[in-house]
Amino acid sequence: MPRPCYFRLPLLGLLCFLLAPIPRAASAQEVDNRALTPPMGWNSWNKFGCDVSDQLIRETADAMVSSGMQEAGYAYVVIDDCWQVDRDSEGNIVIDAERFPFGMKALADYVHSKGLKFGIYSDAGLATCQGRPGSRGYEFQDARQYAEWGVDYLKYDWCNTSTQDAPASYTLMRQALDASGRSIVFSICEWGSNKPWLWAPGIGHLWRTTGDIQNCWDCRREWGGMGFVHILDLQDGLESYAGPGHWNDPDMLEVGNDGLTITESRAHFSLWALLASPLMAGNDLRSMQPEIVDILTNKEVIAVNQDVLGRQGRKVRDDGDLEVWAKDLHDGSRAVVLFNRSAEERQMEVRWPEIGYTNSMDALVRDLWKHEDLGTFQGAYSAAVPSHGVVMLKITP
Ligand code: GLA
Numbered sequence: 001m002p003r004p005c006y007f008r009l010p011l012l013g014l015l016c017f018l019l020a021p022i023p024r025a026a027s028a029q030e031v032d033n034r035a036l037t038p039p040m041g042w043n044s045w046n047k048f049g050c051d052v053s054d055q056l057i058r059e060t061a062d063a064m065v066s067s068g069m070q071e072a073g074y075a076y077v078v079i080d081d082c083w084q085v086d087r088d089s090e091g092n093i094v095i096d097a098e099r100f101p102f103g104m105k106a107l108a109d110y111v112h113s114k115g116l117k118f119g120i121y122s123d124a125g126l127a128t129c130q131g132r133p134g135s136r137g138y139e140f141q142d143a144r145q146y147a148e149w150g151v152d153y154l155k156y157d158w159c160n161t162s163t164q165d166a167p168a169s170y171t172l173m174r175q176a177l178d179a180s181g182r183s184i185v186f187s188i189c190e191w192g193s194n195k196p197w198l199w200a201p202g203i204g205h206l207w208r209t210t211g212d213i214q215n216c217w218d219c220r221r222e223w224g225g226m227g228f229v230h231i232l233d234l235q236d237g238l239e240s241y242a243g244p245g246h247w248n249d250p251d252m253l254e255v256g257n258d259g260l261t262i263t264e265s266r267a268h269f270s271l272w273a274l275l276a277s278p279l280m281a282g283n284d285l286r287s288m289q290p291e292i293v294d295i296l297t298n299k300e301v302i303a304v305n306q307d308v309l310g311r312q313g314r315k316v317r318d319d320g321d322l323e324v325w326a327k328d329l330h331d332g333s334r335a336v337v338l339f340n341r342s343a344e345e346r347q348m349e350v351r352w353p354e355i356g357y358t359n360s361m362d363a364l365v366r367d368l369w370k371h372e373d374l375g376t377f378q379g380a381y382s383a384a385v386p387s388h389g390v391v392m393l394k395i396t397p
Pocket residue numbers: 045080081128129130157189191211212
């Protein structure tokens with residue numbers, strides 16, 4: 001109960017004004033612990049595009065459990081674009097009834113019954129990137145609808161936004177989600193166009209930093225899509241903007257989509273883990289080869305991604321095709337990725353001073369793909385790294 005102020009008595013009024021506590025906006029973290037570590041899950045887009053359905057989502061939820069992915073930490077099952085076809089006369093969003101005959105509530109209930117969380121997609125503009133109805137002008141109505149269905153995660157795209165202001169548009173939907181009364185993770189997808197790392201913390205829990213990832217090592221599409229190494233290059237320098245509750249998002253994983261070799265897939269997954277990136281699988285979980293399951297469920301690599309300190313890894317050395325990346329972990333140890341982009345196997349080295357240790361320090365080195373302690377080393381550790389591959393280490397003084 002605020003203290004009464006005596007504004008009729010000028011001196012007392014002034015005293016009251018000076019002594020009253022200054023109202024302080026609650027920081028994002030105080031009110032919101034929805035994504036204290038990077039969200040993990042699956043999204044339909046990379047593999048299925050518009051070919052989404054109730055059956056696909058149910059089978060994917062089943063596979064997330066039976067493959068061991070749920071146990072490894074994956075939680076969100078997210079339907080991307082194309083589930084929506086229209087609005088009714090009252091402005092309610094209309095679901096594609098052929099593909100989702102039981103409605104979204106029943107589907108969300110099914111996903112929840114597996115102990116998983118349910119996510120959906122919309123767009124801040126008049127239409128989504130595939131021309132389906134966007135949420136512009138319907139933000140509060142849509143958010144209320146999502147909450148009624150039991151949605152836990154919203155990916156919000158940026159197509160057909162004309163001259164809309166990005167921070168204002170995303171703030172509006174964030175307010176609508178908050179007003180819906182349901183706790184919903186908010187994934188901002190405006191491709192880094194408006195430098196979201198500068199304004200999105202406190203609005204979204206994650207924000208895309210680039211155009212769309214493509215299922216390839218280093219291809220580039222005319223419209224802006226690109227292979228994973230180009231996306232990686234664009235993350236360098238963004239590390240200070242990420243932290244618990246607010247993550248840079250270099251886009252969903254292409255592991256298991258056959259455009260990358262197993263060695264490249266391991267590199268992609270290791271680097272996304274080191275970047276504290278959201279780990280959203282983008283492949284068909286119902287038909288994974290054992291090597292793909294091994295990559296997606298490597299618990300030691302996932303532990304690096306989910307480390308409670310919430311630091312994003314950074315590039316500590318760039319020798320052309322040979323790059324050393326490192327991430328501080330909560331116990332004072334470091335995760336290190338030696339990444340060889342060249343066409344031949346190369347010997348690579350991480351030196352202690354570049355990860356914040358002194359040369360004279362003894363440190364235990366563990367290989368996170370071999371699941372093997374390699375011994376105690378002083379000053380540096382070197383290893384042969386395959387072409388287009390990584391060696392991923394945990395170094396503990
Ligand atoms: C944009 C997004 C993608 C995907 C598609 C769907 O391109 O960046 O991740 O959501 O739209 O149309």
